[in-house]
Amino acid sequence: MKTPPAAEEPRWLTEEEQRIWLSYIHGTTLLDDHLDRQLQRDAGMPHLYYHLLVVLSGAPYRRLRMTELAMHTKITRSRLSHAVARLEKNGWVRREDCPSDKRGQFAVLTDGGFETLEKSAPGHVAAVRQALFDRLSPEQQKALGEIMEIIAEGLQPKEAGADLPWLR
Amino acid sequence: MKTPPAAEEPRWLTEEEQRIWLSYIHGTTLLDDHLDRQLQRDAGMPHLYYHLLVVLSGAPYRRLRMTELAMHTKITRSRLSHAVARLEKNGWVRREDCPSDKRGQFAVLTDGGFETLEKSAPGHVAAVRQALFDRLSPEQQKALGEIMEIIAEGLQPKEAGADLPWLR
DNA sequence: CCCCAGTAGTTGAAGTCTCAATATTTCTAG
DNA sequence: CTAGAAATATTGAGACTTCAACTACTGGGG
Numbered sequence: 570m571k572t573p574p575a576a577e578e579p580r581w582l583t584e585e586e587q588r589i590w591l592s593y594i595h596g597t598t599l600l601d602d603h604l605d606r607q608l609q610r611d612a613g614m615p616h617l618y619y620h621l622l623v624v625l626s627g628a629p630y631r632r633l634r635m636t637e638l639a640m641h642t643k644i645t646r647s648r649l650s651h652a653v654a655r656l657e658k659n660g661w662v663r664r665e666d667c668p669s670d671k672r673g674q675f676a677v678l679t680d681g682g683f684e685t686l687e688k689s690a691p692g693h694v695a696a697v698r699q700a701l702f703d704r705l706s707p708e709q710q711k712a713l714g715e716i717m718e719i720i721a722e723g724l725q726p727k728e729a730g731a732d733l734p735w736l737r
Numbered sequence: 738m739k740t741p742p743a744a745e746e747p748r749w750l751t752e753e754e755q756r757i758w759l760s761y762i763h764g765t766t767l768l769d770d771h772l773d774r775q776l777q778r779d780a781g782m783p784h785l786y787y788h789l790l791v792v793l794s795g796a797p798y799r800r801l802r803m804t805e806l807a808m809h810t811k812i813t814r815s816r817l818s819h820a821v822a823r824l825e826k827n828g829w830v831r832r833e834d835c836p837s838d839k840r841g842q843f844a845v846l847t848d849g850g851f852e853t854l855e856k857s858a859p860g861h862v863a864a865v866r867q868a869l870f871d872r873l874s875p876e877q878q879k880a881l882g883e884i885m886e887i888i889a890e891g892l893q894p895k896e897a898g899a900d901l902p903w904l905r
Numbered sequence: 906c907c908c909c910a911g912t913a914g915t916t917g918a919a920g921t922c923t924c925a926a927t928a929t930t931t932c933t934a935g
Numbered sequence: 936c937t938a939g940a941a942a943t944a945t946t947g948a949g950a951c952t953t954c955a956a957c958t959a960c961t962g963g964g965g
Contacts, residue, residue, distance in 0.1 A: 596885030
C-alpha cells in the first residue's frame, strides 16, 4: 500500500547510466557516419550495401535467398529489396529465381561486385582498424564483442514461445 | 627488400576481430531499429529527433544555437536544419533569432515539446533498460561506456592542430 | 573604412529507409 | 483435395539523410 498501482514512477537512468548511454549514441553515430562516408567515397555505396556484398561473398556459390540475406544482416526484407535493386543497377548483384520455391529469389554476387569488393576492402578494413581496433585494448575488444552479442541476442526475433514467460 | 613498396597486403581482420565487428554491426543495427520503432510508435518521431528534444530540455533556457546542438548530437548542420524544420512543424521546437549574431538561430524547446518528452520518456527509458542495461553486468556497462567514449573521441572533429603529428 | 576569407545556417535534389499494401506461392487442417 | 493461413518478395508513398551549392553575416587585416 505504498505506491499507487497505475502511476508508478519509472526507473530513470542514473547519472552513470546516462553517461554510458550518451557515449553509446555518440560513438555509434560518429562511427556509422564515418564508415558511410568512407565507403561512399571509395566504393560508391553506403556501409550497409558494402556489407551485403561482403555477406554474399562468403556464402556458398556467392548467393543467398533474400530472406536469408535479410536475416544475416538484421534488416527488413523491404529494405533489402530496395538495396538489391540498387546494387543490381550497379551490376554488383544479380537476381535469380529459386527453382524449388517459385516465390523465392536468390541474390547473387556478380564478378563485377566481387572485384569492387576486392578493390575497396583494404581501405575499409583500414578504416575499421583505425577507428576501432587500433584504439581498444584486447580486453576491450573482447568485451565489446560480448556486449554487442548480448544486445543483438536480446533484440533478435526469437523462436516461437521463447519470450512467453509461462513457457520458461 | 622483403615486400614490394606499393602493393602491401593490408592487415586483414583476424577471425576474432571479424566476430567482434560483426557483433557490433548486428547489435547496433538491431538496437537503433528497435528504438526508432519504439519512439515512432509511442512519440511520433525517430530516435534522433527525440534525442534532440532531450538535449534541448537540458540546456539553459531550453535553447541552443544550431551549431551547438549539432555538435552536442554529433550530426551535421544540414541534417539538423531538416530535423528542426520537422520538429517545428510539430510544434515541439521553435526557432529564435540570436540577438548578438544575425546569422545565428536558436532552437528552443516549446512547452508542447517538453510535454511530449515527459509523456514518452518513461517508455523510452524502459526500452533502453530492457534492451541494454538489464542485460549487461555493471562491469560490462562500464566497459561499454569507456569503449564508446574512445571511439567517439577518435572520430570527433578535433581542435586545430591536434592531429598534426609534428605538433605533438 | 573596406575587403574578403571564414562562419552560421538553409535549401533542393538525389539517394535511402519505413510502413502498409500487394501479388504470388506454399503449407496445413479438415 | 481444397480453402484458408502463412510465407516470399516487391512496390509506392512519404519521411529522413547526404551532398554540394547558396545566402547572409562576421571579423580581422590593409
